[in-house]
Amino acid sequence: MRIDVITIFPDYLEPLRHALLGKAIEEGRLAVGVHNLRDWASDNHKSVDDSPFGGGPGMVMKPSVWGPALDDVASGTAADPSRDLATALPHLRKPRHDDLAAAGEGSDTAAEGAAPESPAERDEKDDRPLLIVPTPAGRPFTQADAVEWSREDHLVFACGRYEGIDQRVVDDAQRTYRVREVSIGDYVLIGGEVATLVMAEAVVRLIPGVLGNRRSHEEDSFSDGLLEGPCYTKPRTWRGLDVPEVLTSGDHARIDKWRRAESLRRTAERRPELLDRVELDAVDRDVLAAWEEERRSGGDEH
Ligand code: 6GU
Numbered sequence: 001m002r003i004d005v006i007t008i009f010p011d012y013l014e015p016l017r018h019a020l021l022g023k024a025i026e027e028g029r030l031a032v033g034v035h036n037l038r039d040w041a042s043d044n045h046k047s048v049d050d051s052p053f054g055g056g057p058g059m060v061m062k063p064s065v066w067g068p069a070l071d072d073v074a075s076g077t078a079a080d081p082s083r084d085l086a087t088a089l090p091h092l093r094k095p096r097h098d099d100l101a102a103a104g105e106g107s108d109t110a111a112e113g114a115a116p117e118s119p120a121e122r123d124e125k126d127d128r129p130l131l132i133v134p135t136p137a138g139r140p141f142t143q144a145d146a147v148e149w150s151r152e153d154h155l156v157f158a159c160g161r162y163e164g165i166d167q168r169v170v171d172d173a174q175r176t177y178r179v180r181e182v183s184i185g186d187y188v189l190i191g192g193e194v195a196t197l198v199m200a201e202a203v204v205r206l207i208p209g210v211l212g213n214r215r216s217h218e219e220d221s222f223s224d225g226l227l228e229g230p231c232y233t234k235p236r237t238w239r240g241l242d243v244p245e246v247l248t249s250g251d252h253a254r255i256d257k258w259r260r261a262e263s264l265r266r267t268a269e270r271r272p273e274l275l276d277r278v279e280l281d282a283v284d285r286d287v288l289a290a291w292e293e294e295r296r297s298g299g300d301e302h
Contacts, residue, residue: 001152001207004033004073005196006066007159008048012193016200024210035078037061040069049162058163066158066169073156074129074176129154131177132199133170134192138181141199143222145182149199150206157200159192225278227271229262261287268292 005013013034017025024030038046042064049059072078130152149155156177158165173179184195205211221228232243246258264287267274280288 001029001150001204002031002033002154003157003200003204004035004078004155005157005159005200006035006037006069006073007191007193007196008037008161009159009191009193010034010036013196015197020210021201021204024204024207027209029207029209030204033073033078035069035073037065037069039079040065040072052163056163060163061160061165061169063166063169063172066165067172070131070156070158070169070173071176126178127153128177129156131156131158131173131179132196133158133160133165133179133181134184134195134199135160135164135181136183136186136188137164138183141182141184141195141202143202143220145180146199146202146206149203155200155203157192157196159196161191224263225274226263227267227274229259229266257283260284264288265291 003016005016007013015021016032016034021030021032025032037048041048047062048065049061052058052060069078130149132149132155134157158169158173170179170181182195182199184198189195206217211217217223232247236243236248244258246254249255260283264275264280264284267278268288268291275288
């Protein structure tokens with residue numbers, strides 16, 4: 001995978017090269033390019049923003065700077081400070097149109113009377129890079145997005161500052177990119193840089209081989225729609241607090257059942273709205289009913 005980031009604060013993205021992400025770069029699973037938006041500014045002051053049409057506070061980032069920056073990064077002609085780093089290996093590459101045709105599949109899609117393509121089918125053979133625009137006005141970024149994006153060849157993050165980027169930049173970019181305007185939560189950051197770090201980390205850890213010692217991501221919070229329950233390590237007793245007995249019992253069926261119950265209880269307590277989208281069996285419902293009952297009678301709080 002290749003990740004490009006366009007920002008007026010390239011130093012802010014330095015953490016991309018550290019720890020897990022740095023290791024993925026060394027191993028050739030990831031290439032990162034961080035680009036200074038001001039390199040595309042044309043005036044002497046290298047200005048990237050201007051006052052908003054219609055009035056109001058703050059400044060808006062200029063289309064005349066963002067447009068060429070996005071064009072160059074899409075086509076790979078932008079100066080790339082990371083070119084000395086290992087090249088990215090394509091991984092889990094989605095089948096492209098040509099591959100599908102060669103395999104004898106999808107070759108009739110242009111035929112007369114063929115069913116119209118779904119947006120997902122169209123995306124399958126769309127080799128435009130994915131442009132991610134972090135903004136508090138975007139759709140919420142979720143684990144499902146992280147999973148999908150981890151299969152992409154090329155992600156580009158466009159970090160806005162000030163009041164935002166002229167909307168025509170985003171509209172025009174659809175010609176060269178598939179575009180996603182996303183938010184990482186219901187609060188406002190100064191700019192998209194930290195949100196980019198958050199999303200890049202969520203995506204890169206899902207690239208096969210990046211999290212070496214993990215069997216799978218199936219046990220992550222959210223992957224089954226529930227929060228993960230508590231975890232413990234040695235010693236069995238610490239400051240007078242014991243590890244739950246079941247975890248030291250060696251009875252794996254019992255342990256699995258306990259973990260499922262803890263996930264359900266924690267989710268009910270902290271994120272009850274998540275339960276609406278989870279398939280619950282009879283045992284799960286019993287666990288939740290017991291938790292409900294405990295709470296009504298003033299049971300312990302976690
Ligand atoms: Cl993605 N960007 C900014 N600037 N603020 C945010 C955000 C993103 N998500 C939540 N707040």
